[in-house]
Amino acid sequence: MFSAKWLLLGVPVAGAVGLGVGVDQWLSAAGEAKQDLKPSTVLPITRVILFNSGVGYFSRSGEVEGDARVDLTFPESDVNDLLKSMVLEDFGNGRVSAVSYDSREPIARTLSSFAINLNGNPTFAGIIAQLRGERIEVAISATAANQPGKLTGTIVGIEKQKIPAGTQITDAEVLNMWCAEGMRAVKMSDIQSLRFSNPLIESEFRRALEVLALSHDSQKKAVQLHFAGEGKRKVQVGYVIDAPIWKTSYRLLLKDQEKPYLQGWAMVENPTDEDWSTVKMALVSGRPISFKMDLYNPLYINRPTVEPELFASLRPVTYRGNFKSSADGIAFDRPLGEAREAKPDAKPGAKGGFGRGGAAPAGASPALGYADDNMDALKKATVANNPEARYGKDTAAELARRMSTGSVGNAATAGALGDFFQYTIDHPVTLVRQKSALLPIVGKDIEGTRVSIYNAGVQAKHPLLGLRLKNTSGAHLNQGPITVFEGSTYAGDTRVLDVQPNEERLLSYAIDLGTEVDPKAGAGKQKITSIKAVKGIVTTTTKVTEETTYKAVNRSQTDRTLLIEHPNRTSQQFKLVDTDKPAEDTPEVLRFQIALKAGDTKSFTVKEERDDVSTIALTNGAEDQIRYFVSLNEISAGLKNKLNEALKLKGAWDNTARELNHVNGDLQRFTVDQDRIRKNLRETPKESEVYATYLKKLSDQEKEIDALTAKQKGLTADEFNARKKYEDFLANISD
Numbered sequence: 001m002f003s004a005k006w007l008l009l010g011v012p013v014a015g016a017v018g019l020g021v022g023v024d025q026w027l028s029a030a031g032e033a034k035q036d037l038k039p040s041t042v043l044p045i046t047r048v049i050l051f052n053s054g055v056g057y058f059s060r061s062g063e064v065e066g067d068a069r070v071d072l073t074f075p076e077s078d079v080n081d082l083l084k085s086m087v088l089e090d091f092g093n094g095r096v097s098a099v100s101y102d103s104r105e106p107i108a109r110t111l112s113s114f115a116i117n118l119n120g121n122p123t124f125a126g127i128i129a130q131l132r133g134e135r136i137e138v139a140i141s142a143t144a145a146n147q148p149g150k151l152t153g154t155i156v157g158i159e160k161q162k163i164p165a166g167t168q169i170t171d172a173e174v175l176n177m178w179c180a181e182g183m184r185a186v187k188m189s190d191i192q193s194l195r196f197s198n199p200l201i202e203s204e205f206r207r208a209l210e211v212l213a214l215s216h217d218s219q220k221k222a223v224q225l226h227f228a229g230e231g232k233r234k235v236q237v238g239y240v241i242d243a244p245i246w247k248t249s250y251r252l253l254l255k256d257q258e259k260p261y262l263q264g265w266a267m268v269e270n271p272t273d274e275d276w277s278t279v280k281m282a283l284v285s286g287r288p289i290s291f292k293m294d295l296y297n298p299l300y301i302n303r304p305t306v307e308p309e310l311f312a313s314l315r316p317v318t319y320r321g322n323f324k325s326s327a328d329g330i331a332f333d334r335p336l337g338e339a340r341e342a343k344p345d346a347k348p349g350a351k352g353g354f355g356r357g358g359a360a361p362a363g364a365s366p367a368l369g370y371a372d373d374n375m376d377a378l379k380k381a382t383v384a385n386n387p388e389a390r391y392g393k394d395t396a397a398e399l400a401r402r403m404s405t406g407s408v409g410n411a412a413t414a415g416a417l418g419d420f421f422q423y424t425i426d427h428p429v430t431l432v433r434q435k436s437a438l439l440p441i442v443g444k445d446i447e448g449t450r451v452s453i454y455n456a457g458v459q460a461k462h463p464l465l466g467l468r469l470k471n472t473s474g475a476h477l478n479q480g481p482i483t484v485f486e487g488s489t490y491a492g493d494t495r496v497l498d499v500q501p502n503e504e505r506l507l508s509y510a511i512d513l514g515t516e517v518d519p520k521a522g523a524g525k526q527k528i529t530s531i532k533a534v535k536g537i538v539t540t541t542t543k544v545t546e547e548t549t550y551k552a553v554n555r556s557q558t559d560r561t562l563l564i565e566h567p568n569r570t571s572q573q574f575k576l577v578d579t580d581k582p583a584e585d586t587p588e589v590l591r592f593q594i595a596l597k598a599g600d601t602k603s604f605t606v607k608e609e610r611d612d613v614s615t616i617a618l619t620n621g622a623e624d625q626i627r628y629f630v631s632l633n634e635i636s637a638g639l640k641n642k643l644n645e646a647l648k649l650k651g652a653w654d655n656t657a658r659e660l661n662h663v664n665g666d667l668q669r670f671t672v673d674q675d676r677i678r679k680n681l682r683e684t685p686k687e688s689e690v691y692a693t694y695l696k697k698l699s700d701q702e703k704e705i706d707a708l709t710a711k712q713k714g715l716t717a718d719e720f721n722a723r724k725k726y727e728d729f730l731a732n733i734s735d
Contacts, residue, residue, distance in 0.1 A: 094229020
């Protein structure tokens with residue numbers, strides 16, 4: 001255990017200032033600590049508030065007398081949370097003088113600060129090489145050739161030399177020393193021991209080794225709280241640190257002709273190394289935002305190195321005095337560090353906290369000796385849901401009664417805290433370190449109706465036995481498992497998510513083998529309801545109808561209330577038609593309720609409709625779609641006439657295109673035949689009769705080709721105009 005003096009003087013000033021201690025108070029507290037040799041005061045844990053978000057608020061309180069010191073230890077992993085959330089209060093005529101804690105420099109940075117740097121596990125030669133110029137005393141092994149038993153001298157350096165070893169040459173490290181008789185070289189392997197003649201170097205070496213040893217035991221860190229004052233008085237410290245989330249489990253007892261009975265238990269763990277003895281405990285259900293921040297490790301940033309600028313020396317400069325003094329209306333800035341004038345309502349020496357002298361920072365709690373302006377902000381942020389610490393002991397009980405929505409059994413009192421819900425355990429809790437416990441939080445009759453719940457995706461044939469539960473316990477039910485009993489018989493298990501007071505929720509715990517459901521999907525129908533055309537784009541609306549029939553049989557000896565869960569397809573634009581309104585509507589399913597007497601059979605049909613809309617652009621290749629639209633009875637007469645006119649235009653275009661294709665075919669045939677005739681002419685003698693026949697035929701074909709070419713030109717223009725007329729007509733059809 002470090003002394004109080006060391007802790008106070010060794011703690012980073014930033015850590016103390018962050019807790020509200022001024023520099024002058026810090027130095028004063030350090031001076032007082034030199035004289036403080038009193039034993040540590042024990043502050044036991046008196047209140048624990050656990051959240052289901054992974055943190056817990058712990059409050060320690062007790063009496064101190066005069067100047068007192070409280071020693072606490074925490075796992076290193078909790079120190080950051082401690083520095084972020086700790087609040088100290090002195091309820092008497094005293095003040096919190098300082099909070100000190102084991103500082104932790106990065107081990108590499110600490111080791112590099114010593115004269116001998118032990119970072120990186122240096123070798124024997126590496127350590128000696130750091131101390132060039134230091135005097136040492138070396139003991140040499142007896143087997144070393146031509147070496148005395150001891151050498152005293154100054155380290156010159158370490159070098160590697162080639163040294164024969166039998167038939168081979170090896171590298172060896174050699175220590176070069178300056179001795180009385182001159183320079184000596186000693187192989188490192190021949191050195192048995194080495195001592196530093198400079199006691200400062202030996203001290204630095206020991207301290208570096210101590211730092212290494214202390215770094216191995218980094219699991220616990222010491223924190224000391226220093227209170228200054230007179231007489232006996234109550235003090236308190238509260239903080240938020242990591243804690244296991246508290247969990248809940250329930251037992252649900254079902255009886256005929258009676259309301260269901262719900263019993264709830266909270267499972268809490270004490271993972272600390274300290275027993276909890278008769279502590280006041282509260283369990284908060286909510287999701288407060290909580291995070292970790294590294295406040296414990298010293299943080300360093302790289303700063304740029306700026307070279308100084310050199311200027312030629314200047315002659316001294318003199319200045320004339322001001323024409324007016326400050327008394328004539330010229331105000332001078334307040335010197336840096338001058339205290340501002342205290343507010344009239346700031347009372348030095350106010351009750352509690354740091355109240356002796358000086359104005360306190362804005363926004364601090366009066367329990368810390370600060371102004372009242374922003375008391376609630378700091379209190380709410382740091383003391384969380386501790387009514388006594390937040391509002392004062394005198395009004396805590398009244399506040400609990402005001403927030404409570406009802407008594408939950410005889411074990412806990414439940415109350416709403418804004419968006420949180422709190423169970424206050426009515427009796428003090430004792431829990432040994434590293435132990436867990438079940439604490440009763442709910443024990444009440446609640447409202448519930450037996451149902452059978454059918455969902456084809458859960459069980460294709462049978463529904464599940466369940467309960468439509470209404471939370472009339474007056475308490476928020478935290479999520480957890482529920483074990484269901486029918487009388488004294490185990491009936492099954494289920495699980496419930498968070499349930500608010502007076503909220504209804506379905507539970508299922510077993511398969512209902514006495515009831516069977518057979519779902520049948522209908523064939524479905526599709527009917528076109530409208531056809532619209534705008535600028536050549538035809539929009540068709542088709543009504544799609546789907547039916548599902550659920551046939552339910554109750555083969556049991558008791559009546560059943562059957563809930564059928566049908567997929568909710570409103571996101572797919574389906575809507576119910578000719579179907580009873582569902583008893584419940586959730587984003588996933590629609591629940592329809594059916595009463596089934598013993599031995600009864602019923603069918604229930606769910607009918608849904610939606611409109612499917614499709615569009616098609618009329619182009620010069622859409623004649624099949626046009627004929628399809630013309631054949632529909634749902635099309636309007638005007639649109640049908642326009643589409644028939646389009647088909648006529650398409651027919652005229654097709655006729656022109658066919659005639660053009662015929663002419664192109666004739667031209668192609670003439671071209672092929674002329675090629676044949678020209679080849680024959682090259683092989684036939686000019687004097688022969690056949691040669692003259694070929695020439696006459698070739699001449700006749702040229703005349704026909706000229707006529708066909710002229711006709712082709714006209715038909716090409718006609719085909720282009722017919723196609724354009726058809727396409728323009730299609731693009732402007734609207735009805």
